[in-house]
Amino acid sequence: MSRAYKVVLAIGLAASLAACTSSRFYTPNTVNLPTMSQKGEGALSGATFFGSNSGWEAQASYSPAQHVGLMVNYFSLNYKGSIAGTSGGFFPFPPPPQTNFEGRMRFGEAGLGLYRHAGKNREYLLSLFGAAGQGHAHNLYIEPDVPLKEATWTFWRYSLQPGVRLQHRRLSFGASFRFSYVQYTTGRIDARIPRLELDRVEMLEAQSPMMFWEVLWTVGYHFRPITVSLNTTGVALGKKSLNDLNLASNHVSLMATLNLHELKKEKQSRGKRKKK
Amino acid sequence: MKKILRLGLPFFAALLLLAACKQKADFEYYYYEPEDYALLSQYLNLPSKPDNYLTKLPKHLEAQGLFARAVDQDKAILGRVLFYDKNLSKDGKVNCASCHRQEIAFSDDKPVSRGVFDRVGTRNSIALGSVLNFAAYYGTDLFGPSGIPFFWDNRAGTASQQNLATMANPLEMDMGHNDIVNAVRTQPYYAPLFRMAYGDETVTVQRVSESIANFINAIGSFRSKFDREAERTIGNDTWSNRERLDFAGFTAAENRGKRIYLDNCASCHSPVQGRPMKMYANNGLDATTTDQGVGGITKNPFEMGMFKVPLLRNIALTAPYMHDGRFATLEEVIDHYSTGIKAHPNLSMELRSGNQPRRFNFTAQQKSDLIAFLHTLTDEELLKDKRFSNPFK
Structure with a gap:
């Protein structure tokens, strides 16, 4: 790997990890940017992450027909942190008490899309996928000496994601803008959660359905048949009310992708070598 | 390519149709236990979801260094009931709101207020709605010596002291500390409200005055x-x-x-x-x-x-x-x-x-x-x- 690539990768890794944030209202899963190039190809991907935002995600993609792709994604995120329960904290008033929270979000989706190659050497893979999925969030608010308070909600997400991937030798770069339509449907909220948090939940309910763009970029390195990629998917927002909800979360994942067609080829070539 | 379009376009059309179904979220909020809410509802008109008692002052006031103090929502709800409860007076006919009527900015239209047994007070009732926010204005507990004390003669340093002095005043509510505690204990609707505010049902005069203080600290006039x-x-x-x-x-x-x-x-x-x-x-x-x-x-x-x-x-x-x-x-x-x-x-x-x-x-x-x-x-x-x-x- 040339020095320039290493520098780019190092900067990308540092920047994306520094930008890693989650939201207890909505955190985007990693955009599944397809790698297939023809009918019959497919891939399985997995990622795990640790720390205050821990969890895992799994993705699969398959091309049942030339230029047509299917995908299935699952995202499991655990998070924790603390929030100010009330406003205030300005001199001479004492700072507002902090409330700790812990939560988990689960999200699953399936999608269908189109892809085709472009470029002189077919080095670009253009794709357009649509997907629908459901998510569920469960949050616990923890304050000393009082019972835990819970808030749960369910949402549907409908998305459309145009994407482009560039393969250059062993390196691949990809980008996608995912247009997401997130519709919160049901929720059950203990109204004794901190007042500011209750305000945010009410805002979430009032703002639903929400539409926004999510931005993905990915850098991968290919060890045939596996590709290791660093991905970051962030919510890009415009409306102030959405910013107040702190939805501008950025999910970073280090993902391993097993290219099934390459694995199959590898097995076939091993078989041939054995026969020889 | 035609095949792709035949497959893909219906899918995208369906997706867009789904997205176009603008269904509003329907969240369920719960605050009181159902049996508590049933009990409260016999006596009180309280919303099932708590009111928001946090105050955000407009920016022309914050720019002058004026900020509202954080109010405990559960205590403010309890304080609201106490503020309007006539059981907290000797003759059962006077509450805080008797001399602080909301429709006239929590003031009294009489030159000097009348308390229990129609006893005539000595001064005009100060309008709680005369200030931008009670807590941002009054209180030596936070502002120290530069804080503005309570009453016309500035004799009380905190809202709690002011509450207790008013309740104890023979010309106003004429209730000693024990009278207050007993009056509150005997009302069935206070048990759930105290549990929400303090985690248990213990009634103390400090809790009573603190809850009223939280309620009046939420009152503010800044939308004129x-x-x-x-x-x-x-x-x-x-x-x-x-x-x-x-x-x-x-x-x-x-x-x-x-x-x-x-x-x-x-x-x-x-x-x-x-x-x-x-x-x-x-x-x-x-x-x-x-x-x-x-x-x-x-x-x-x-x-x-x-x-x-x-x-x-x-x-x-x-x-x-x-x-x-x-x-x-x-x-x-x-x-x-x-x-x-x-x-x-x-x-x-x-x-x-x-x-x-x-x-x-x-x-x-x-x-x-x-x-x-x-x-x-x-x-x-x-x-x-x-x-x-x-x-x-």
């Missing part, structure tokens, strides 16, 4: 026409006297009245109705005084005859005026400052002209303009804000 225009004109500006600019939404009379107010009244009552420039003063109501106000508490001869300088929010609603309610109308108040100030030994410097009481000599037009301006300080929303209304059925 004056505030809307001040926020638009002054915004985040602190120092540039932008309050002197004409407000676009004011009438000519209101703007003229504002200028008169700023030139003649604001040096005591505050230009933006934030915190008064003086904690207490003598305003020349009488040359000699029998009610000594602050001096009656401190025994300081230089504070005799001095009383709290109130803010003027909702002033058009809170007649009669002055600590003894002697003036029935704003016209009478302005006439007093115009030509009626008496030469009290402790008369405020702002009301002196040399050694003589100052004569503002307002013209009829000026008086009318000033009154027009004072009407812009009325916060209609406060008067009908359900969060502060009587919850009893």
